[in-house]
Amino acid sequence: MFAPLQHHTHVSLRGSRVVRRRDFLKASAAGGLAASALSWTDVLAARADELRDRGMACILLWMSGGPSQFETFSPKPGHANGGETKAIDTSVAGIQIADNLPHMAKVANELAIIRSMTSKEGNHQRATYLLHHGYLPMASVKHPTLGANVADQIGNAASELPSFVQIGGRLPNSGGGGFLGVDYDPLIIQSATKPPQNTTPSAEANRFARRMRLLESMQGDFAAMGGAQVVADQQKVAKRATDMIHSPKMEVFDIEREPAAVREAYGSGEFAAGCLMARRLVEQGVTFVEVHSRGWDTHQDNFNSVRNLCGNVDQPGARLIADLKERGMLDRTLVIWMGEFGRTPQINPRGGRDHFPKAFNVALAGGGVRGGQVIGATSDSGTEVTDRPVTIPDLFRSVYHTLGIDPEYENMSGGGRPIKIVDGGEVVEELFS
Amino acid sequence: MQRFRSTLVAILAGTLAVATVAHAGPRQESPAVAKQVDASLAAELFASQTEVAPQCDDATFLRRVWLDVVGDIPAPEHVIAFSLDPSPDKRERLVRELLADPQYGVNWARYWRDVIFYRRIEDRALIASNALEADLSQQLNENVPWDKIAAGFITATGDVRDNGSTAIIMAQEGRTEETTAEVARIFLGVQIQCAQCHDHPYDRWKRGQFHELAAFFPRIGVRPVRTPTSRSFQVVASDRQLRIAKNDDGNRPTPEHFMPDLEDPSAKGTQMQPKFFLTSAKLDVGTPDAKRREMLSKYLTRNEWFAVAAVNRMWSELVGAGFYEPVDDVGPDRTARAPKTMEILSQGFRDSDYDVKWLIETIAATDAYQRQSRPRETEADHIPFAANVPQPLRADQLYNALLSALDLPETTPNRPGRGGAGGGFRQQQRDPRTQFNLTFGFDPSEPRETISGSIPQSLAMMNSAQVAGGLRANRGVLSGLLEEINDNDEMFTELYLRTLSRQPTEDELARAGAYLDEVGNRKQAIEDLAWVLVNSAEFRHRR
Structure with missing residues (x-):
């Protein structure tokens, strides 16, 4: 447990511009650079710039509708509330997950499973907002979503590709750039099996270039009549858009370019295609990718439904983690598997489970998170968190820390009001220890 | 007595x-x-x-x-x-x-639709947007006075797909404090919501004054309406103590408004008397909802x-x-x-x-x-x-300009979107205008200099099937023009009139002519010029 802490401290003190927080400076001076004098958060803050330079990335696998914890990472086979779902062994001795996730079981050594997530928000819309922003929705502040903050903080603005991509269509309440502006809205891909919207140039390359030259030469009149700045801005955006669609990196959106064996390893279906595209995007320097799986709102026929849904996401998700590992990318890529809340321990008369934010689960892998562990626990009946509750701000703070982003950083909202990236909460230290 | x-x-x-x-x-x-x-x-x-x-x-x-x-x-x-x-x-x-x-009414109804719905708490509120557009268009065209329109919004109840005046309350999910803040912002231009949690830093408003204003709205709420053929929401008002306690959501009617105790958030807080912050006009605790909202609309519109x-x-x-x-x-x-x-x-x-x-x-x-x-x-x-x-241009203005310039018909699947089957939320979201608005829309209350173009916007203008398809020489508006007009300058002028509503300058005619010579293919050159005009900054602005 002590070794990685020392390692981080060592790295952060060697770096030339690692220090961003005043309390870190104070701690260093007082403690005479002794690692033991540094608090945990100081070390994380010091890591930030180093991680930024390493090209950290994040892939969010979003289970829209609220995935059942009992049928995924928190089975309760010994209790009536567990229903018919069985628990299976994983690659880590002592950790069992639901039999719906045999592929995930094989990569459990990379997974940190938090079984003690807890929130009060049981409404899809508000919970989707909460689990994307770390904040509840407000009329007066348009918070940037997780992906937008990450793109703003550590995205590569010079890249021809956007920093934030959402695969699987627009998801209500999942947010966008908010007060950071449209530059931080996600590029939305309807389906990973097709090229993104409007990226096929409307004319072949020479003609397109010719058109762009004509466009540039024809804007003089408006520029002279009060539109100079507007014309300059528009030319800039048009150029970025043009550069993107003509970039060789656009191939990244074509998963057909992967060898057949690689594609097969991810399995079939939209979500599998999305996971494969996410890996390709991160490989090409995209900072945040969100892949949507829909239909987890299993108010009826929960057991069959979740079995099928897991069938769509289990192999692709597990393969994504293994693939990142094999390519040496897992250390700098945080993978998050989650939805907006969990489901009731009680099985309702229609064989379904209803909304349950009080105790649910989230799985993390990569990005420096220590795999092969379970954090927190619920009672045998699954109704209560009995150990180590983790709140939504705790989770968000941990995610930003992992990515080298200071959660205390204050953005200015449109109304000139400073808004922290995360308000409250504490880093879940076990994730890294 | x-x-x-x-x-x-x-x-x-x-x-x-x-x-x-x-x-x-x-x-x-x-x-x-x-x-x-x-x-x-x-x-x-x-x-x-x-x-x-x-x-x-x-x-x-x-x-x-x-x-x-x-x-x-x-x-x-x-x-x-x-x-x-x-x-x-x-x-x-x-x-x-x-x-x-x-x-005229349609244009400004869409403006106000954006003013209201860009501040929505949840996307589901958009189910009310078609009714708002339809009802407000009609009111504006009939030139219903602005105070009557405002009173309609403040006092609204009913199914949000039948009564467009419910839009502000629906956009705020029937929440007392949020509705209060939006009513003050939209109709008085006063940002009193900052006083919700603390005394206002730059203004005279005290926290108590915000909550006194909120006390005009405790008895409203929003509840889902589900029938076999439709899913909607209803803005409701109740003067009875509902058996269900008001939960954290804060969107069920309660008899009175309580200002939360900042020291002890779990406490009930202080009961507030409805009082209008600008004039101190007030009502009794216990006043029925209809009276509260009617009087507020009077205080507010006469201020x-x-x-x-x-x-x-x-x-x-x-x-x-x-x-x-x-x-x-x-x-x-x-x-x-x-x-x-x-x-x-x-x-x-x-x-x-x-x-x-x-x-x-x-x-x-x-x-x-x-x-x-x-x-x-x-x-x-x-x-x-x-x-x-x-x-x-706002998204709707730009969309109209594109349709007009390219002679494209507006496809209108279920635009009215009133109750009943069809016109549901998802269908409404698939409407091409709505899709266009998702890419090009902005909150009209934001300072206009902060509105910047985005890459998806550029891509849509340059490459979308709708725009690029409308600019083919072998069909649509260009095919007709190419057949009718032989003189090149006349053709250029026609394109300028269609897109920028002005004649080209001498310089522009010369450039267009030179471009045509360079390309050596009239059809292609005209397609390119039309594409350039539609993609120009001038087309997307009004000067």
């Missing part, structure tokens, strides 16, 4: 408060007020006439006023006819004609800031900058640029009994509106209103 007397006192107090605020004088004529406005601006702001931009030409005026009033661009015939019309009053006449066009808020927004949209900025931040603690001018217009608007068409007609008749555009100035020391400003 005791109870009766206290209610009577409250009503009397309310009436007194109503009576003490700005009273309306006789209606003033638009041209006369426009003249006063210009004279007052000159006196307040301009040291000499040389600072102000000259009057814009007819073609610029025509496109500007079409976009501003009806949200669309004129056809080439309109441009030619207007330019050739020798009558001296043609600009005033044009404004009146456009105000009489049903598209001086009600006219100022509307005038400031309209002036800002039309002239390009507000007397106060941002447009929804006015009030006694803000200083207007040109305060006397602002008051002349506001008084005129009150005297017209809140006639919105009068307001637009008056602003459009000012020299300030009719000046050429200059870049939006951001330095603090620049002189405001010395020129108009190039305004980025």
Whole structure:
């Protein structure tokens, strides 16, 4: 447990511009650079710039509708509330997950499973907002979503590709750039099996270039009549858009370019295609990718439904983690598997489970998170968190820390009001220890 | 008896408060007020006439006023006819004609739809947007006075797909405090919500005053309506203590509003008496919902800031900058640029009994509106209103301009979107206009200089099937034009008239001609030129 802490401290003190927080400076001076004098958060803050330079990335696998914890990472086979779902062994001795996730079981050594997530928000819309922003929705502040903050903080603005991509269509309440502006809205891909919207140039390359030259030469009149700045801005955006669609990196959106064996390893279906595209995007320097799986709102026929849904996401998700590992990318890529809340321990008369934010689960892998562990626990009946509750701000703070982003950083909202990236909460230290 | 007397006192107090605020004088004529406005601006702001931009030409005026009033661009015939019309009053006449066009109501209803729904708490509120658009279009076209429209929003109940006036409450999920904040922001231009949690840092409002205002709205709520054929929501009001306790959501009716105890959030807090912060008009605790909201709508619409808020927004949209900025931040603690001018217009608007068409007609008749555009100035020391400003088109204006320029029909699957089957939320979201708005829309209350173009917008204009497909030489508008018009300059002129509503300059004709020679293929060159015009910054702005 002590070794990685020392390692981080060592790295952060060697770096030339690692220090961003005043309390870190104070701690260093007082403690005479002794690692033991540094608090945990100081070390994380010091890591930030180093991680930024390493090209950290994040892939969010979003289970829209609220995935059942009992049928995924928190089975309760010994209790009536567990229903018919069985628990299976994983690659880590002592950790069992639901039999719906045999592929995930094989990569459990990379997974940190938090079984003690807890929130009060049981409404899809508000919970989707909460689990994307770390904040509840407000009329007066348009918070940037997780992906937008990450793109703003550590995205590569010079890249021809956007920093934030959402695969699987627009998801209500999942947010966008908010007060950071449209530059931080996600590029939305309807389906990973097709090229993104409007990226096929409307004319072949020479003609397109010719058109762009004509466009540039024809804007003089408006520029002279009060539109100079507007014309300059528009030319800039048009150029970025043009550069993107003509970039060789656009191939990244074509998963057909992967060898057949690689594609097969991810399995079939939209979500599998999305996971494969996410890996390709991160490989090409995209900072945040969100892949949507829909239909987890299993108010009826929960057991069959979740079995099928897991069938769509289990192999692709597990393969994504293994693939990142094999390519040496897992250390700098945080993978998050989650939805907006969990489901009731009680099985309702229609064989379904209803909304349950009080105790649910989230799985993390990569990005420096220590795999092969379970954090927190619920009672045998699954109704209560009995150990180590983790709140939504705790989770968000941990995610930003992992990515080298200071959660205390204050953005200015449109109304000139400073808004922290995360308000409250504490880093879940076990994730890294 | 005791109870009766206290209610009577409250009503009397309310009436007194109503009576003490700005009273309306006789209606003033638009041209006369426009003249006063210009004279007052000159006196307040301009040291000499040389600072102000000259009057814009007819073609610029025509496109500007079409976009501003009806949200669309004129056809080439309109441009030619207007330019050739020798009558001296043609600009005033044009404004009146456009105000009489049903598209006027549609255009401004969409503006207010964006004002309201960009501040929605949840996306599901959008289910109410079609009804809002339909109902408000009709009210604006019938020229229902602005105070009546505001009262409609404040007092609304019913199915959100049947009654568009429920939009503000639906967008705020029927939450007491959020609805309060939005009503104050939209109709008074006062940002009192900052006082929700603490005394306002820059204003006189105290936390208690926000919660006294909120006490007009505790008895409202929003609840889902599910029938076998439709899913909707209903804005409800109740004067009975509901058996279900108000949960954290805060969107069920409760009899009274309580200001939370900041020291102890789990405590019930302090019960608040409904009291209007600008005049101290108040009602008794226990007053029924209908009375609360009706009286609030009276206090609010008879207050001086009600006219100022509307005038400031309209002036800002039309002239390009507000007397106060941002447009929804006015009030006694803000200083207007040109305060006397602002008051002349506001008084005129009150005297017209809140006639919105009068307001637009008056602003459009000012020299300030009719000046050429200059870049939006951001330095603090620049002189405001010395020129108009190039305004980025709102998504609906741009969509209309594209349809008009390319002769494309508007596909209208289930546009009305009223209750019953069809026109559901998902279907509504698939509507091409809605899709376009998702890419190009912005919150019209945000300062316009913060609105920047995005890559998806550029991509849609450059490559989308709708735009690129509408620009093929072998079909649609270009195929007809290529067949009819043989002369190249005439062809270029036609394209300019269609897209930018003006004739090309000599320089532009020369460039277009040179381009055609370079390409050596007439059809291709014309396709390219049309593509360039539609993708120009000028097309996406009104100058």
